[in-house]
Amino acid sequence: MAVISSHNIYKLRLIVSEITTSLPLPLPLILLISHKILQFSFAEASMDLLPLILLISHTILQFSLAEASMESELGPKIAQKIFEGEGGFSYSWLSAEFPILSQAKVGAGKLVLNPLGLALPHYADSSKVAIVLQGKGRIGIIFPKASEQKVVEIEEGDIIPVPLAAVSWWFNDGDSKLIVIFLGDTSKAHSPGDFTYFLLAGAKGIFTGFSNNFVSGACDLDEEDTNKLVNSQSGVLIIKLKEGTNMPQPSKADKQEVVFNIEATLPDVYVENGGKLVVLSREKFPLLEEVGLSVKHVRLDANAMFAPEFSSDPAVQVIYIVEGSGRVEVVGIDSESVLNTTVKDGDLFVVPIVFVVSTVAGNEGMEWFSMTTSTQPFFKYLVGKTSLWKTLSPQVLQVTLNLTTEEAEVFSSKMNKNPILIPPPM
Structure with a gap:
C-alpha cells in the first residue's frame, strides 16, 4: 500500500478547507477549483489519495451545476413573442424555457395592442390579473356565471381580475400602444406554467374544430351561411379594425366593480x-x-x-x-x-x-x-x-x-x- 505523505495531506486539507469555506461560489470559479484539484491529483497525489480527490471534484461539480440550475430556474427571464400581426403582439413566458413556472403552477404573458388593435374574444384555463402598464382602451368581459358582458374603459395603472373561463376581448381605442401584463395561477391549467387560450372566432376559433354539419345543425344555418360564419374571419388572436368601426361604449358604473386603479x-x-x-x-x-x-x-x-x-x-x-x-x-x-x-x-x-x-x-x-x-x-x-x-x-x-x-x-x-x-x- 502506498504511503500518503504528510505534505500531500496538508495540501489536500488546505484545498478542502478553501472550498468548504468559500461555497457557494460563482460557477466559473468552482470549475477552476475543481480543475486545480484534478491537476494536483495527477501530479502529486498517491493512488490512495486520488479517488478521494476525484470524489471531492465530482461533488463540487454537482453542487455548482445544481446552484447554477436553481439560479437560472428562478429567473430573470424576458417574454417570448408568440404572435405578431398588424393589430399587435402577444408574448408569453413559456414553462418549457422557464421550468419554475410549471413547478410553482403560475404563469405570465403580455399583450401589446397597436391603435385599433383588437384581441378577439377568448377565454383561458387559468385565473389571472391583468395590469395595464401603458396606454388606454376598452375591454368587454363576461364572467363565468354571468349572462351579459360588461364593457369598461381601461388605462395605465388599472388592475382587472380575469377568472378562469371568463370570456374577454381587448381593444385599443387610443392613439398609442396599449400594453397589458397578465400574471396568474395555472394550478388548474391543462399545462401548469402556461396559459392556454380558446378563441371564439378567427382562423383558430372554436367553430373551426367542428364539422360544418355540426355547426349548421347547432346554429340552424344553411351550408353557405355556415361557411361564412366559420371562415369569414381569417385573423388569428389579434386583428386591426378599420377606422370608425363601431364598438360597444364603456360603462362607468361597471368600471367601479370590474377595475381598480392602483395609481389612484x-x-x-x-x-x-x-x-x-x-x-x-x-x-x-x-x-x-x-x-x-x-x-x-x-x-x-x-x-x-x-x-x-x-x-x-x-x-x-x-x-x-x-x-x-x-x-x-x-x-x-x-x-x-x-x-x-x-x-x-x-x-x-x-x-x-x-x-x-x-x-x-x-x-x-x-x-x-x-x-x-x-x-x-x-x-x-x-x-x-x-x-x-x-x-x-x-x-x-x-x-x-x-x-x-x-x-x-x-x-x-x-x-x-x-x-x-x-x-x-x-
Whole structure:
C-alpha cells in the first residue's frame, strides 16, 4: 500500500478547507477549483489519495451545476413573442424555457395592442390579473356565471381580475400602444406554467374544430351561411379594425366593480427617498376573490432597498420589473442564495413559497408589480419596525444571535429606525 505523505495531506486539507469555506461560489470559479484539484491529483497525489480527490471534484461539480440550475430556474427571464400581426403582439413566458413556472403552477404573458388593435374574444384555463402598464382602451368581459358582458374603459395603472373561463376581448381605442401584463395561477391549467387560450372566432376559433354539419345543425344555418360564419374571419388572436368601426361604449358604473386603479390609491407605505408600496388584496378590491390572487405595486427611489421579506401564506410571488433596474437576491432552503443578479425593465422572476427576497434599486430607481397566489397575503420582514426580530423577546434575541446585552439593544434600536423601504445612506 502506498504511503500518503504528510505534505500531500496538508495540501489536500488546505484545498478542502478553501472550498468548504468559500461555497457557494460563482460557477466559473468552482470549475477552476475543481480543475486545480484534478491537476494536483495527477501530479502529486498517491493512488490512495486520488479517488478521494476525484470524489471531492465530482461533488463540487454537482453542487455548482445544481446552484447554477436553481439560479437560472428562478429567473430573470424576458417574454417570448408568440404572435405578431398588424393589430399587435402577444408574448408569453413559456414553462418549457422557464421550468419554475410549471413547478410553482403560475404563469405570465403580455399583450401589446397597436391603435385599433383588437384581441378577439377568448377565454383561458387559468385565473389571472391583468395590469395595464401603458396606454388606454376598452375591454368587454363576461364572467363565468354571468349572462351579459360588461364593457369598461381601461388605462395605465388599472388592475382587472380575469377568472378562469371568463370570456374577454381587448381593444385599443387610443392613439398609442396599449400594453397589458397578465400574471396568474395555472394550478388548474391543462399545462401548469402556461396559459392556454380558446378563441371564439378567427382562423383558430372554436367553430373551426367542428364539422360544418355540426355547426349548421347547432346554429340552424344553411351550408353557405355556415361557411361564412366559420371562415369569414381569417385573423388569428389579434386583428386591426378599420377606422370608425363601431364598438360597444364603456360603462362607468361597471368600471367601479370590474377595475381598480392602483395609481389612484394612497400608498400603504411611503418613505421619503425610499419609495412607496401598495398592496391590493380582496379587502380593498373584492373581485380579487374570484381569481384567488393579490397584487403588489412597488416604486423604489434611486439606490433604495426593499427589506428582505417572505410570504407567511403558502403563496408564490411572481415579480415583473416595469421600469428601471437594480439587484435582486433570493435566499431559499438551507439559507442558500438561489438568485443574486441584476434585473431590468421587462424581466420576470419567481419567488417560491417562504423563500426570502430583497431588492435594491439602481441609480434611476426601480418599479415593479407582483402577483401573489393569495387573496389576502401577509408578509413578514427580517428588518424594520415590523421585523420578526422585534417580536422576539430580548433574551431570545440575545442568545439566538449570541450577542451581549448591549449589542442586542443596539440591534433592536436599529430595527426601530428602519422602515421596510430603506433609503440609501446619506
